[in-house]
Structure formats: structure tokens, C-alpha cells
Amino acid sequence: xxxxxxxxxxxxxRFLLTCLGLGLLMTVVLAMMGIYNGLVAxxxxxxxxxxxxxxxxxAGTQGPFAEASNIPGDTRDAVxxxxxxxxxxxxxxxxxxxxxxxxxxxxxxxxxxxxxLGGPQTIxxxxxxxxxxxxxxxxxxxxxxxxxxxxxxxxxxxxxxLVRDTMNSGGDPAVFLTLADxxxxxxxxxxxxxxxxxxxxxxxxxxxxVAAVIARLDPSVDAQSVAHTVRQWKHLSALTQAEQEDILIxxxxxxxxxxxxxxxxxxxxxxxxxxxLIIYTMTMEKLKQxxxxxxxxxxxxxxxxLIVQQSVALGVVGLTLGLALIMAVKDYFPxxxxxxxxxxxxxxGIILVVCVLASGLGVRAALKVDPATALGG
Amino acid sequence: xxxxxxRVIVDIKGVAKHYGDGEARVDAxxxxxxxxxxxxxVALLGPSGSGKTTLLNIIGCIIxxxxxxxxxxxxxxxxxxxxxxxxxxxxxDKVGFIFQAHNLLPxxxxxxNVALVLQLAGKTAAEAQARAQELLExxxxxxxxxxxxxxxxxxxxxxxxxxxxxxxGPRIILAxxxxxxxxxxxxxxxxxxxxxxxxxxxxxIIAVTHDEKILDRFDRLFHLRDGRLExxxxxxx
Numbered sequence: 001x002x003x004x005x006x007x008x009x010x011x012x013x014r015f016l017l018t019c020l021g022l023g024l025l026m027t028v029v030l031a032m033m034g035i036y037n038g039l040v041a042x043x044x045x046x047x048x049x050x051x052x053x054x055x056x057x058x059a060g061t062q063g064p065f066a067e068a069s070n071i072p073g074d075t076r077d078a079v080x081x082x083x084x085x086x087x088x089x090x091x092x093x094x095x096x097x098x099x100x101x102x103x104x105x106x107x108x109x110x111x112x113x114x115x116x117l118g119g120p121q122t123i124x125x126x127x128x129x130x131x132x133x134x135x136x137x138x139x140x141x142x143x144x145x146x147x148x149x150x151x152x153x154x155x156x157x158x159x160x161x162l163v164r165d166t167m168n169s170g171g172d173p174a175v176f177l178t179l180a181d182x183x184x185x186x187x188x189x190x191x192x193x194x195x196x197x198x199x200x201x202x203x204x205x206x207x208x209x210v211a212a213v214i215a216r217l218d219p220s221v222d223a224q225s226v227a228h229t230v231r232q233w234k235h236l237s238a239l240t241q242a243e244q245e246d247i248l249i250x251x252x253x254x255x256x257x258x259x260x261x262x263x264x265x266x267x268x269x270x271x272x273x274x275x276x277l278i279i280y281t282m283t284m285e286k287l288k289q290x291x292x293x294x295x296x297x298x299x300x301x302x303x304x305x306l307i308v309q310q311s312v313a314l315g316v317v318g319l320t321l322g323l324a325l326i327m328a329v330k331d332y333f334p335x336x337x338x339x340x341x342x343x344x345x346x347x348x349g350i351i352l353v354v355c356v357l358a359s360g361l362g363v364r365a366a367l368k369v370d371p372a373t374a375l376g377g
Numbered sequence: 378x379x380x381x382x383x384r385v386i387v388d389i390k391g392v393a394k395h396y397g398d399g400e401a402r403v404d405a406x407x408x409x410x411x412x413x414x415x416x417x418x419v420a421l422l423g424p425s426g427s428g429k430t431t432l433l434n435i436i437g438c439i440i441x442x443x444x445x446x447x448x449x450x451x452x453x454x455x456x457x458x459x460x461x462x463x464x465x466x467x468x469x470d471k472v473g474f475i476f477q478a479h480n481l482l483p484x485x486x487x488x489x490n491v492a493l494v495l496q497l498a499g500k501t502a503a504e505a506q507a508r509a510q511e512l513l514e515x516x517x518x519x520x521x522x523x524x525x526x527x528x529x530x531x532x533x534x535x536x537x538x539x540x541x542x543x544x545x546g547p548r549i550i551l552a553x554x555x556x557x558x559x560x561x562x563x564x565x566x567x568x569x570x571x572x573x574x575x576x577x578x579x580x581x582i583i584a585v586t587h588d589e590k591i592l593d594r595f596d597r598l599f600h601l602r603d604g605r606l607e608x609x610x611x612x613x614x
Binding site (some may be wrong): 001003006009010011073290292293294295296297298299302350370371372374375 | 382430433434437439440465468469470472476480482483484485489492493494496497498502541553585
């Protein structure tokens with residue numbers, strides 16, 4: 001006879017209500033995990049999307065994702081001529097705000113040369129860029145649909161296709177333009193102060209620069225040796241794909257990872273305290289019943305089983321509700337919430353440990369109950 | 378003494394129990410002797426704090442006496458041989474408890490409340506269910522076997538509690554105010570039932586009570602005053 005199950009069944013509504021509360025807490029924990037995964041995945045997606053082996057950037061910088069990088073627009077030709085380079089393409093990145101339907105869309109603009117590296121890999125809806133100007137392919141998170149038009153700088157662009165899961169580490173969804181349009185946009189969006197400086201003879205972005213040149217190498221070529229060759233040009237630097245990803249993780253994502261990790265730790269601690277309090281309260285309410293059980297001869301293991309099993313059931317049902325809830329709402333989050341099976345498994349393990357530890361407080365109280373309290377005084 | 382020729386079930390000699398030490402010392406029981414035979418139904422009477430519950434707890438293997446000897450159904454308890462788990466097992470096998478407020482577990486139905494004790498003693502679920510049903514029928518509450526305690530009347534709940542106390546065929550039934558929650562008619566019925574059980578099961582029943590309406594149903598009355606026991610003729614034991 002499973003006493004824990006019978007007790008839960010007897011107080012089913014209350015148990016489910018408690019599980020719902022715990023489930024909401026688990027939803028937050030899972031959401032944080034998913035947001036973190038999404039953050040890393042989004043950041044890496046942008047770097048991985050061009051399927052490049054080498055990133056040629058401005059000397060002394062760590063690439064376009066960590067800091068500003070400007071290199072001459074004709075660098076691509078020079079890189080393409082290097083031994084072992086199979087393909088090369090120029091690319092620009094910038095974040096802008098564009099008015100759309102009475103609001104403002106924050107967009108991560110990627111400019112690339114049609115027919116070369118750097119464009120979207122898979123078009124989820126519509127088509128890729130075909131015209132030289134004023135077309136764009138947008139990430140579905142922008143809310144744009146094929147056929148929509150919007151003003152970028154002084155020009156109106158038409159959405160011709162959609163991609164998925166392409167955004168920067170800040171969560172801004174990407175739009176792909178031709179390199180020429182993106183370069184014009186960089187000039188048009190320069191603040192008036194920059195133009196004033198230009199009028200005074202200062203330097204200005206004339207639109208002929210790009211953020212980086214990406215290259216795909218022949219399979220037999222060592223990326224480090226090509227990178228070494230590029231670094232010999234004093235105004236350029238080169239990073240392999242692995243180095244670029246590493247820089248992105250360390251410089252861009254690392255703080256967010258620590259922040260979210262700390263928040264996760266606090267949430268799990270709060271969950272442990274909440275579970276411990278719930279179990280302790282449930283046990284305190286049953287002290288007379290526990291005293292009766294002891295008096296009629298129930299061994300300690302029966303009483304410990306009653307408490308620990310209820311605690312674990314609470315955790316498992318709460319976690320299941322949390323999982324169901326996060327799966328139902330994750331697509332409504334403005335940022336990608338990406339949950340892997342390993343996350344659910346890890347959290348299940350953590351919650352099981354937390355439940356067993358949390359039930360210790362209740363078990364301690366139960367074992368201290370004097371069976372004599374079941375009798376009158 | 379009507380039952381002296383019958384088997385002794387509870388035999389207490391020179392039992393004392395005190396709490397605290399020095400000026401804070403409280404003597405709950407002082408050199409107390411008590412013998413109860415199979416089939417006897419005895420009452421423990423006395424004002425609050427006189428030591429009734431302490432005595433019940435010692436007989437029920439819940440607390441140790443400070444000194445003296447206690448024999449339950451021929452077994453000397455509270456000597457060095459007994460561990461806590463052994464006392465629990467002894468309580469499970471030889472002692473049944475009937476409480477003032479029935480103390481049925483609210484999340485088990487009537488049958489399961491009785492069957493639980495049998496399963497704790499090692500019976501299989503099927504055996505326990507069958508024996509529980511049999512006991513409930515015997516106590517005329519078989520028709521309420523599937524009812525949860527909250528849906529039982531006071532008399533029905535007390536009968537289920539009695540069935541639970543009898544489940545393992547105990548030699549000693551300890552009852553704490555068994556009729557306090559019942560009206561006088563039901564109290565009389567429960568006492569008659571306890572008398573019948575004592576006779577049929579060859580067990581003894583020791584009840585703490587304040588209920589004067591049922592005193593005539595006991596074979597012997599013991600008054601506890603300041604930790605000392607006097608029988609119904611005022612003789613100090």
C-alpha cells in the first residue's frame with residue numbers, strides 16, 4: 001500500500017495546485033536555460049551561416065562581432081587570389097532601426113555580394129535576392145512577410161524571402177541586403193555630426209569599406225597557414241572560423257552566460273527552498289497521522305517513504321508542468337528559447353536531488369514525532 | 378479478583394517514572410503494581426496529570442519506565458535485550474490502540490485503515506484486505522468498507538478504529554477515552570463490544586476514561602492519584 005500516493009490522491013486538488021506553483025517556477029528555470037541556449041546558438045548562427053573557413057578583418061581588431069572592423073572594399077579580390085582560397089566574399093554588418101507600421105523595427109543588417117559567400121543558406125519562405133537593389137530577405141522574427149515594404153535609410157525595400165533563426169547576439173533579427181545597398185545604408189545612416197566632420201575634411205565612411213572578407217578554403221589547405229599569409233599585410237588580420245567562434249563566445253556571450261548562470265543558480269536555490277518549505281509544511285500538517293502510524297507499529301522507512309515519495313512526486317509533476325508550459329509558450333518569447341533534451345534531463349536530475357534533500361527537513365521533523373502524541377494527554 | 382485463575386497478560390511490578398531531575402523532578406508514577414488477566418476489561422481513572430497516559434505509554438512500549446518490571450503476554454520488556462525496533466515490533470504484534478478521536482488515517486478508506494496494520498505485520502495485500510473486510514463485518518461496519526473516514530459517523534469510525542486495533546490479534550488493547558466522542562447510547566454499544574472482544578479474543582483491555590456512564594461495564598476500576606494506583610475498593614496496589 002503506497003501511503004504517499006493515497007495521501008496525494010486524497011488531497012489531489014491541493015497537490016496539483018502546489019505542483020502548478022512549482023511548475024511555474026520550473027517554467028522560469030527552463031526559460032532561462034532556453035534563453036541562454038538561444039543566445040549562444042543565435043550568436044554562433046551568424047558566424048556559422050556563411051560557412052567560411054577564414055575571416056579577414058581590420059588589423060588589431062577581433063572581427064566584426066566583437067568590435068568595429070573596416071577594411072577596403074577591394075580586399076576580397078586580393079584574398080581570392082591567395083593560394084588555397086576557393087571562394088571569397090565581402091560582408092558588412094550593422095544594426096539599424098527602421099520604421100514599420102507605426103513602430104520601429106530593430107534590425108541586424110547583413111550586406112553580402114550576391115553569388116558569393118555570406119548570404120542566407122536556406123530560404124524558409126519566398127526567394128533569395130535576385131535584384132541588385134532594394135530587395136531584402138528577413139528573419140521571420142522581424143514579423144515581416146514576403147511582399148512587405150519598409151524604408152531603410154532613404155530607400156524603400158521589398159521583402160522577398162524569409163529565413164529562420166538568424167539574429168545577432170543581442171537578439172536583433174537579421175535582414176540580408178546586397179552589399180551595395182548595405183554600404184549605401186551605412187553612409188545614409190551616419191549621424192549628422194559625422195557629416196559635419198566630413199565637411200570639415202575629416203574622415204568619413206564613404207561606403208567603399210566592408211566589415212570583413214570571408215573565405216572558403218580548399219579542403220587540403222591549412223587555414224592557419226592562409227591566415228598567417230594574410231597577417232603579413234599589415235592593415236589586415238585573419239581569424240580562422242574556430243577562432244572567430246571562440247572570440248564571440250568569450251567576448252560577446254560570456255557575460256550573458258555568467259549573468260544567466262547566476263540567475264539560474266538563484267532560481268534553483270529558490271526552488272529548493274520552496275520545495276523544502278512545502279514538504280515541511282505538508283509534514284507538519286500530518287504530525288498526528290505520523291504519530292498514529294508510529295504508534296500502530298509503522299517502521300521509520302514507511303514514514304520516510306511517505307515524505308520522500310511525495311517530495312519527489314511534487315518535483316516530477318512540477319517539472320513536467322513546467323516543461324509542458326515552456327514548450328507551449330516558447331515561441332512567443334521575443335528571443336529564441338532553445339531547449340535541448342539534455343537540459344530537461346539535467347534539470348530532472350537537479351530537481352530529484354533537490355527534492356530528496358529538501359524532504360530531509362520534513363523527514364527530520366517526522367522522525368522526531370513522539371508516537372505518544374497520538375494518545376490524549 | 379475474578380480473573381486470578383486466568384492467564385496474566387500485563388504484569389507490572391514496582392514501576393516508577395519520573396521526568397527531569399533535582400528541583401524540576403516530576404514523579405509521574407511511583408512504585409506501581411498492576412496485573413491484568415486475559416479477558417479482563419479494566420479502567421484507569423484519575424484527574425488530569427495523575428499519570429494515566431504515562432502508564433498507558435509504558436504498557437504500549439512507547440516510553441521506558443525509570444524503574445520496575447513490565448511483562449507483556451509473558452515477555453519481559455524494557456530490559457537490555459530490547460531495541461527500539463524490537464519494541465515497535467512487539468507493539469505491532471501484541472498491542473492494539475483505540476484512540477479518543479479514532480485517529481483513522483484520513484487518506485485511507487475503512488478497509489485500508491485496517492489492512493495497513495496487517496500489511497505492516499507482513500501480510501500480503503490480498504490477505505490483509507480479506508482479513509480487514511472480515512473484521513469490519515464482525516464489527517458490523519462491513520457495509521462502510523469503502524467509505525473514507527470523513528464520511529463515517531462517530532460510531533462507525535470508532536468501530537473501524539477498533540477493527541484496526543484488533544487486526545493483528547493483539548493480547549493487549551489500550552484504549553484512550555474510547556467513548557469520549559460518542560453519545561451515551563453509542564458509548565454503551567462500544568463498551569459492550571469491547572467486553573465481547575476481550576472474552577472472544579482472550580485479550581485484556583485497559584482503558585483510560587472519565588466517562589462515568591460506562592463505569593459499570595468494567596471488571597475493575599483503578600484510580601491513579603499522584604502517580605499511585607488504587608483499585609476500586611480503595612486498596613493501594
